[in-house]
Amino acid sequence: xxxxxxxxxxxxxxxxxxxxxxxxxxxxxxxxxxxxxxxxxxxxxxxxxxxxxxxxxxxxxxxxxxxxxxxxxxxxxxxxxxxxxxxxxxxxxxxxxxxxxxxxxxxxxxxxxxxxxxxxxxxxxxxxxxxxxxxxxxxxxxxxxxxxxxxxxxxxxxxxxxxxxxxxxxxxxxxxxxxxxxxxxxxxxxxxxxxxxxxxxxxxxxxxxxxxxxxxxxxxxxxxxxxxxxxxxxxxxxxxxxxxxxxxxxxxxxxxxxxxxxxxxxxxxxxxxxxxxxxxxxxxxxxxxxxxxxxxxxxxxxxxxxxxxxxxxxxx
Amino acid sequence: xxxxxxxxxxxxxxxxxxxxxxxxxxxxxxxxxxxxxxxxxxxxxxxxxxxxxxxxxxxxxxxxxxxxxxxxxxxxxxxxxxxxxxxxxxxxxxxxxxxxxxxxxxxxxxxxxxxxxxxxxxxxxxxxxxxxxxxxxxxxxxxxxxxxxxxxxxxxxxxxxxxxxxxxxxxxxxxxxxxxxxxxxxxxxxxxxxxxxxxxxxxxxxxxxxxxxxxxxxxxxxxxxxxxxxxxxxxxxxxxxxxxxxxxxxxxxxxxxxxxxxxxxxxxxxxxxxxxxxxxxxxxxxxxxxxxxxxxxxxxxxxxxxxxxxxxxxxxxxxxxxxxxxxxxxxxxx
Numbered sequence: 037x038x039x040x041x042x043x044x045x046x047x048x049x050x051x052x053x054x055x056x057x058x059x060x061x062x063x064x065x066x067x068x069x070x071x072x073x074x075x076x077x078x079x080x081x082x083x084x085x086x087x088x089x090x091x092x093x094x095x096x097x098x099x100x101x102x103x104x105x106x107x108x109x110x111x112x113x114x115x116x117x118x119x120x121x122x123x124x125x126x127x128x129x130x131x132x133x134x135x136x137x138x139x140x141x142x143x144x145x146x147x148x149x150x151x152x153x154x155x156x157x158x159x160x161x162x163x164x165x166x167x168x169x170x171x172x173x174x175x176x177x178x179x180x181x182x183x184x185x186x187x188x189x190x191x192x193x194x195x196x197x198x199x200x201x202x203x204x205x206x207x208x209x210x211x212x213x214x215x216x217x218x219x220x221x222x223x224x225x226x227x228x229x230x231x232x233x234x235x236x237x238x239x240x241x242x243x244x245x246x247x248x249x250x251x252x253x254x255x256x257x258x259x260x261x262x263x264x265x266x267x268x269x270x271x272x273x274x275x276x277x278x279x280x281x282x283x284x285x286x287x288x289x290x291x292x293x294x295x296x297x298x299x300x301x302x303x304x305x306x307x308x309x310x311x312x313x314x315x316x317x318x319x320x321x322x323x324x325x326x327x328x329x330x331x332x333x334x335x336x337x338x339x340x341x342x343x344x345x346x347x348x349x350x351x352x
Numbered sequence: 353x354x355x356x357x358x359x360x361x362x363x364x365x366x367x368x369x370x371x372x373x374x375x376x377x378x379x380x381x382x383x384x385x386x387x388x389x390x391x392x393x394x395x396x397x398x399x400x401x402x403x404x405x406x407x408x409x410x411x412x413x414x415x416x417x418x419x420x421x422x423x424x425x426x427x428x429x430x431x432x433x434x435x436x437x438x439x440x441x442x443x444x445x446x447x448x449x450x451x452x453x454x455x456x457x458x459x460x461x462x463x464x465x466x467x468x469x470x471x472x473x474x475x476x477x478x479x480x481x482x483x484x485x486x487x488x489x490x491x492x493x494x495x496x497x498x499x500x501x502x503x504x505x506x507x508x509x510x511x512x513x514x515x516x517x518x519x520x521x522x523x524x525x526x527x528x529x530x531x532x533x534x535x536x537x538x539x540x541x542x543x544x545x546x547x548x549x550x551x552x553x554x555x556x557x558x559x560x561x562x563x564x565x566x567x568x569x570x571x572x573x574x575x576x577x578x579x580x581x582x583x584x585x586x587x588x589x590x591x592x593x594x595x596x597x598x599x600x601x602x603x604x605x606x607x608x609x610x611x612x613x614x615x616x617x618x619x620x621x622x623x624x625x626x627x628x629x630x631x632x633x634x635x636x637x638x639x640x641x642x643x644x645x646x647x648x649x650x651x652x653x654x655x656x657x658x659x660x661x662x663x664x665x666x667x668x669x670x671x672x673x674x675x676x677x678x679x680x681x682x683x684x685x686x
Contacts, residue, residue: 057575057578058575060575060577061575061576061577061578064577064581065466065576065577067458068458068459068461068462068466069462069466070458071454071455071458071459071462072458072459072462072463072467072475072479074455075455075459075479075482075544075547075551076478076479078482078544079478079481079482079485081493081497082485082489082490082493083485085493085497086489086492086493089496133386134386134389134390135390137382137383137386137387138383138386138387138389138390140383141383141384141386141387142387144383150384150387150388151387153391154387154390154391156670157390157391157394158390159666159670160394160663160666160667161390161393161394163598163601163602163605163662163663163665163666164394164397164605164659164662164663165604165605165606165607165632165658165659165662166605166607167605167607167632167635167636167655167658168397168401168605168655168658168659168662169397170635171401171635171639171651171652171655172396172397172400172401174639175400175401175403175404175652176396176400179404195393198390198393202390226373226374226375226376226379227376227379227380228374228375228376228378228379229375231379252484253484255486256484256485256486256487256488256489257486257487258486258487258488258607258608259487259607259608259632259636262635262636262639262640263639263640266640303486303487303488303608306488306489306492307488307491307608307612310488310491310492310495310612311612321492322492325488325489325492325493328486328488328489329485329486329489332484332485332486333481333484333485336481336484337477337481340477344473
């Protein structure tokens, strides 16, 4: 089809046509550039506006105090900062060990039936809407245990992180030169020891980058926490720990109590505050948005810079 | 290995070593187990939703998800029909795709074919950062900035232009509410959110096209645009379709930003300019306050519907993208 069109043009030998083609070319190429600029407008608009609105509501109390009752100014979002930390730790515990080990399998056996199924499943999991994960964990943990908990929230976030962790770890393991692995095996080191003490350290930088990106993405998620972690205005790790210490409970009981409580997380708090008619709550939600955005974007940028520099180092 | 300086291992540990091939059998067992675990989690999501929605599936039947003009959703009286939510999800995502595809195509063409090497990486990053901003932040910005500043004027414009046109006025029955909260707002926020997904994959598809294709087109005297439009895009078509479908999947499942701007009300009209609900926004709003077992079960069935739709879309999209990836290197070598 292309050929006949050019032949037609040549046969007609029309200068006007070639000028029209040149003009179309210029206009269309310019449009692609304009579209790129246009897509950047919301990015800078959002970042700029969140900094502008959020900056004014940040102060020391914001990070160190629990929320005050409605209508009373002041107070902070310590509960949700602590909750976010609890959820992040739990989700890493649930997602990283199985994710990394499964990635070892996928990297070594990409073409076995299990390897193909695993990679396919990872892709599918990455596409499952996060709110569906929330429903799943609700049915899996909240219904049997009859209460919302940080544990359930951590599991939901962990499942959300799995695909990212598996995929990046697998890719990083594949980048490790074969010679390293073969050298280790040739020295008589068993496969498992080669994996743990040769392959893993060699790929560690990239793997950690993957963890960081996964945590950043999962921390920004709200939907899977709505019916799992649920939210808790009075969540205070300090209080639980002091109470536990006074009752002479051991450390495991205390940890158990922490993860059994419903918790808030930053996005969850933002969502609730944004819908309230109290201006001080809305202002605080902008503050939360700023903290959340800085956290997520910083991790994202640092991780990417790290990957870039590694790539450049590997390319020589 | 048997040198005099090494302590002699006892018989038991030697036996363990022999049976487990120096631990390798344990190791492969462990990594196979974890791989199975991941697969089991994915299967369990489907199975759990299926099982928990049993009540709704038995009582409400197929009518639940079929299109009906007069569908109602009334937890008080126990009448549940999901069509308004399915419609809301479809109309917002499809409209978002219609807006996002030309923009993303333009951006990926610019990034892959035209952009000077020096600014390519920063531009790539900035587009991808759009995907990193948390969904709730989009929602917050949407409520306070995007709705009054952008959606409201656009909605009013659409109403004056298309409000009287036959057929099209089904989608543009107005006027848009003064808050701006509407299906249009959801679709426009979704557009911004799915642009990075479509752009990243399309850009990779374009970059994977062998240079011989470009050289041949240029050698025949085509302009750059003709090369892109008549040679590169048809060549990468299936991958680009895959990218669009993945973007659609992302749009269907997006919850928070949409919930915050769509207005969440059951309107008897199909208009884009009116508030609505999507499947995900219904779950976000009502699931925590369910009134009865049937109500919960019906909402889990909505989750199941969402899961199945995104599952099918993802499988199709992965297949399309994978086809390009598989075909390209072989032809590049030839």
